[in-house]
Amino acid sequence: MPLVRSQTAQGVATVTLDSPTNRNALSTALIEELLAALAAADADVSVRVVVLTHTGPVFCSGADLKETAAAFGSGRPPINRLGEVLTAIWESPKPVVARLTGPARAGGLGLVAAADIAVCSLDATFAFSEVRIGVIPAVISATVLPRLSPRAAAELFLTGDVFDGARAREIGLVTAAVPADEVDAAVASFVASLVRGAPGALRGTKELLRRRKADTFSDELAAMTELSVSYFGSAEGIEGIMSFRDKRRPNWIPDGVS
Template sequence: MPLVRSQTAHGVATVTLDSPSNRNALSTALIEELLAALAAAAEDDAVRVVVLTHTGPVFCSGADLKETAAAFGSGRPPINRLGEVLTAIWEGPKPVVARLTGPARAGGLGLIAAADLAVCSLDATFAFSEVRIGVIPAVISTTVLPRLSPRAAGELFLTGATFDGARARDIGLVTAAVPAGEVDEAVASFVAALVRGAPGALRGTKALLRRQKADTFRDEVAAMTTLSVEYFGSAEGIEGITAFRDKRPPNWIPDGLS
């Protein structure tokens, strides 16, 4: 049975963690299937947005500790490949929206932080539980620390305390926290906005949000001016401006949304 399912409709690839029997833990097998699903979505021109969601009551419980214990000493625990998943989400060309209606722990929070947008239910719970089992949140810090305030990161990394959806929103881990019955509506609203963006512009904007700035302000302005001119002169830029002038939808809008 697959541990990750993927389906595409109306420009949206929905990638579902489907291993509820072990709380969608990040086993080697699940990681491999997730990487394959993300790669397929990245390569599919019909896909404009990826929604990362789950079956069962838990979004993701973190690393598969049973497999990790069995792999001790082999050099091949599942954590070895978690960085590949975070990179695929963080650097992938398509916007990723994380959707969760249940708990997330440890490595699962790395997935959420890697996503461009994240929507959770207010009653979802979170914890950086690593210190409580004698390890540290090293790999996931690459995506989590850019999201969280330093004080929140220090508190939650060091204590391993559990916090709710409202706190996750307030510290920047998620974009929105809503009542459980409104999660799908909130996700759909974000997706509807994202698919109206030009594919190349979405890819470029995602890279812009993650780039390292130039050493000086003047160099940064010069680099951004060059980039802006490039996009204004691109085929998408010309089409978008022309469509705006002609009061029509641009040609990248999926059927049914115009």
């Protein structure tokens, strides 16, 4: 049975962690299937947005500790592949929206933080539980630390305490925390906005958000001016401006999207 399912409709690829009996733990098998699903979504020109979600009561419990224990001495625990997953989400050319209505622990928080937008239920719980089993949140820090305030990161990394959706929103781990019965509507609202963006512009904006700034303000403005001019002169930029002038939909909005 597959551990990850994927389906595409109206420009949205929904990638679902589907190993509820294992609390969607990051086993090697699940990681391989997740990487394949993300790669397929990236390669599909019809896909504008990726939604990462789950079946069962738990979004992701982190590394598969049973498999990890069995791998002692082999040098090949599942954590070796976690960085590949975080990179695939973080560097995806398409916006990734995480949707969760249940707990996320350890590596699962890395997935949430890697997504561009994350929506959780208010009663979802989170914990950086690594210190309580004698390890550290090293790999996931690459995606988590850019999201969290330093004080919140220190508190939660060091204590391993559980916190809820409201706190996750407050510290920047998630974009929105809403009642459980409003999660799907909140995700749909974000997706409806995202699919209206031009594919190249969405990719470029993701790169813009994560680029290193130039050393001086004048160099930064020069670089940004050059980048802006290139996009205004691109095929998408011209199509966007012409469609605005002509009061019509630009040609990149998927069929069926109102």
